[in-house]
Amino acid sequence: MSNTEVLKPLKTWSHLAARRRKPSEYEIVSANLHYTTRPGAPAFELDPNLFANRWYKKYRDESPLKHGNWNAFRDPDELIYRTYNMMQDGAETYVMGLFDQFNQREHDQSLSSAWAGTLARLYTPARYLFHTLQMAGGYLAQVAPASTISLCAAFQSADALRWLSHCAYRTKELSITFQDKGFVRDERRYWESAPAWQGFRELMEKVLAAYDWGECFVAMNLVAKPAIEEAVLRKLGEAARHNGDILLGLLTDSQLLDAARHRRWASALVKMAAAEPGNAEVIRGWLDKWAPLADRAIDSYCAALPDLIDGGEAAKQACAEFRRSLPLTA
Amino acid sequence: MATLERMDWYDIARTTNWTPQYVPEDELFPAELSGHMDIPMDKWEIYDEPFKQTFPEYVKVQREKDAGAYSVKAALERSKLYENADPGWLSVLKAHYGAIARGEYAASGAEARMVRFAKAPGQRNMATLGMLDEIRHSQMQLFFPHEYVSKDRQFDWAHKALDTNEWAAIAARSMFDDMMMGRSAVEVGLMLTFAFETGFTNMQFLGLAADAAEAGDWTFSSLISSIQTDESRHAQIGGPLIGVLVANGKKAEAQRMVDSAVWRAWKLFSVLTGPTMDYYTPLEHRKQSFKEFMQEWIVAQFERSLLDLGLDKPWYWDIFMREIEDQHHGMHLGVWYWRQTAWWNPAAGVSTAERQWLEEKYPGWNKTWGACWDVITDNLVEGRKELAYPETLPVVCNMCQLPINTTPGAGWQVRDYPHEHDGRLYHFCSEPCRKIFQDEPQRYAGHQSIVDRFLSGEIQPMNLAGALQYMGLAPGESGDDAHNFKWADTIRDERLKKAS
Numbered sequence: 001m002s003n004t005e006v007l008k009p010l011k012t013w014s015h016l017a018a019r020r021r022k023p024s025e026y027e028i029v030s031a032n033l034h035y036t037t038r039p040g041a042p043a044f045e046l047d048p049n050l051f052a053n054r055w056y057k058k059y060r061d062e063s064p065l066k067h068g069n070w071n072a073f074r075d076p077d078e079l080i081y082r083t084y085n086m087m088q089d090g091a092e093t094y095v096m097g098l099f100d101q102f103n104q105r106e107h108d109q110s111l112s113s114a115w116a117g118t119l120a121r122l123y124t125p126a127r128y129l130f131h132t133l134q135m136a137g138g139y140l141a142q143v144a145p146a147s148t149i150s151l152c153a154a155f156q157s158a159d160a161l162r163w164l165s166h167c168a169y170r171t172k173e174l175s176i177t178f179q180d181k182g183f184v185r186d187e188r189r190y191w192e193s194a195p196a197w198q199g200f201r202e203l204m205e206k207v208l209a210a211y212d213w214g215e216c217f218v219a220m221n222l223v224a225k226p227a228i229e230e231a232v233l234r235k236l237g238e239a240a241r242h243n244g245d246i247l248l249g250l251l252t253d254s255q256l257l258d259a260a261r262h263r264r265w266a267s268a269l270v271k272m273a274a275a276e277p278g279n280a281e282v283i284r285g286w287l288d289k290w291a292p293l294a295d296r297a298i299d300s301y302c303a304a305l306p307d308l309i310d311g312g313e314a315a316k317q318a319c320a321e322f323r324r325s326l327p328l329t330a
Numbered sequence: 331m332a333t334l335e336r337m338d339w340y341d342i343a344r345t346t347n348w349t350p351q352y353v354p355e356d357e358l359f360p361a362e363l364s365g366h367m368d369i370p371m372d373k374w375e376i377y378d379e380p381f382k383q384t385f386p387e388y389v390k391v392q393r394e395k396d397a398g399a400y401s402v403k404a405a406l407e408r409s410k411l412y413e414n415a416d417p418g419w420l421s422v423l424k425a426h427y428g429a430i431a432r433g434e435y436a437a438s439g440a441e442a443r444m445v446r447f448a449k450a451p452g453q454r455n456m457a458t459l460g461m462l463d464e465i466r467h468s469q470m471q472l473f474f475p476h477e478y479v480s481k482d483r484q485f486d487w488a489h490k491a492l493d494t495n496e497w498a499a500i501a502a503r504s505m506f507d508d509m510m511m512g513r514s515a516v517e518v519g520l521m522l523t524f525a526f527e528t529g530f531t532n533m534q535f536l537g538l539a540a541d542a543a544e545a546g547d548w549t550f551s552s553l554i555s556s557i558q559t560d561e562s563r564h565a566q567i568g569g570p571l572i573g574v575l576v577a578n579g580k581k582a583e584a585q586r587m588v589d590s591a592v593w594r595a596w597k598l599f600s601v602l603t604g605p606t607m608d609y610y611t612p613l614e615h616r617k618q619s620f621k622e623f624m625q626e627w628i629v630a631q632f633e634r635s636l637l638d639l640g641l642d643k644p645w646y647w648d649i650f651m652r653e654i655e656d657q658h659h660g661m662h663l664g665v666w667y668w669r670q671t672a673w674w675n676p677a678a679g680v681s682t683a684e685r686q687w688l689e690e691k692y693p694g695w696n697k698t699w700g701a702c703w704d705v706i707t708d709n710l711v712e713g714r715k716e717l718a719y720p721e722t723l724p725v726v727c728n729m730c731q732l733p734i735n736t737t738p739g740a741g742w743q744v745r746d747y748p749h750e751h752d753g754r755l756y757h758f759c760s761e762p763c764r765k766i767f768q769d770e771p772q773r774y775a776g777h778q779s780i781v782d783r784f785l786s787g788e789i790q791p792m793n794l795a796g797a798l799q800y801m802g803l804a805p806g807e808s809g810d811d812a813h814n815f816k817w818a819d820t821i822r823d824e825r826l827k828k829a830s
Binding site: 004005006008009029030032033034045046047049050051052053055080082084085086095096099103104127128135137138141142147150151155158161162171172184187188192205206208209 | 332333339342343346348351352353363385396432438442444451458465466472485490507513772805
């Protein structure tokens, strides 16, 4: 007879069983889901030199951002699919309620023609900008080294689609009241050629081409997104309130709740990364590389926003504060 | 009217292509990840997804669907399904979850490939919802089996199977990676969503849901039918791409992608779904045979949708029709015989009544596959159980990673389909597997099958124990006959009764 031990059932997945506490639903369904990070094996069960295998080796496995166990990352909000839908269905019910009520009160008819022109130039073209965040979030979701990171990125990408959807909805609605402002027709032209947008367009085109997963995360989540949120959500929302556009102010407030959640997981990931030697320097290097581009984007956008004093300075300040708040010391 | 209708603003939300200026377009959309084949950006903008849904509609509908599936689970948690289910049914669950749950998660990465690198804006938006869907499917199909881990160690494999080098895990990764994360946005659209999800997941999820309902497993039945409602939306991502490719002179490329994906999906289904439907599911709960499910869900569906979209039937259609008759019987015999290398307990499924059913569904079964089972049955009935274990390895195909086998009996014509490439000799199970390799050798040439690894000495010691260790299977996990050979005892009793 052999003395080989016969494995007994465990209380949870074997990869979680070593710890003594009961795993949460979040951990059961979110942790260690990438089968593409098996030690010593190429990412994909195909020729090791296949383009995709080389891509993942270079941009994921050989990133300057290194950690012995990325799978240890946990989203501080412990968001899973079903809670994401509950939360965002609630948020969308609120936003759709706003659209409904403000429409009934003929909100758009009360806006000035000048402010409507501002919206056509500085708000509705933002669907292109939000879409770049949707795309970049999709990239991070496919290239991050742990499923708990990828899931945060995927939900973040979906949130960008949410912002884009609000923007598309308002574009159509505004076009009904203001037929001479180019709503629906001119957004792409503004996005591609208006000076106010070129900083953000340059920033996001370059973020989209930042293929190293670590750099993609830092450039998007620690630099570009905060800049977009401070300028195109917060400062635009403020300008809106100053121009009687309460609806846009309330809408950007709702979107900023998503943004705050994104910053929570981003900060948690920075904290985990920075606990390993060398990573803080890598992150700081990328922050230094990307921040000037983001500051310039804020400047050119905020300079065009009416009725704000030092809007650009305040937005840049808020971004700098966020970066300073990052737990970059071990 | 106080709020807009969906179609008032839907098109605006998918008008998001712009001309990049600060980074070259080819750097933003690398050909290998985008799959654009030099079709200009604006040509992709005619892409029109047939199933339209907005973000607010999505979160509302999905929240309701989740509430349904999770409440069925909660209501039936004390129903003692595990204790009361036939062991064959538990094997269906184990094989399904192990091969599928983490594969669904990988599919979210493939959807993300389309979110980022597709040039069709509608495709990027639909893939964003598809990416969320696949997260749903992986998370549910991990949460549901987790309730069984404390009862049975093999359920740990619902999570861990695809992390291992178990042979079916290698075969599943090989297929999934070849139509998902190893592919471009356009290829994912055609291979994963059009070729795989339109037909094969329909069959896995609706076919198995029918069997589950028959078996009284309402939790599993409602879970997988709920999943299928998502598939029916995001499976439609691929169809409109065919129109774009055909309109731009790329029909041959589209045809090749579909041909390759359908064949690769078929081979994996022949080893996982075929045996679960025709052998593991208790006889009284079988809704239709695997062949009937295949004909209804795959054959009819593909013939219709391929032709509708301007493609042809795959060149190997006749070979496919022949394999539907019998390939899975050979796969099943192999899995049962090498059952120690599985993370589930294969049910032999060859009691007297089951054999009658097999003969009825597959005329000639008794003379062919039945003849092999006669030998196994005789050995078991006559107390020679040691002969019901393997001593050698099968030869596996360098494409599908599955054992090369064919129908035994008078018409026996097993053959290898060899191919030499760069001085290495490859072995394939069939003409289509070989052709897929020959069409794109750079995708596969450097890969080692599990038998290649064994022969090269990577698996040590070079015996069954070494192989099991390499596959990550320990006692307590390693498979055995689902019914502990009770079916052979019954046959012995029947024979004794007849003799007396």
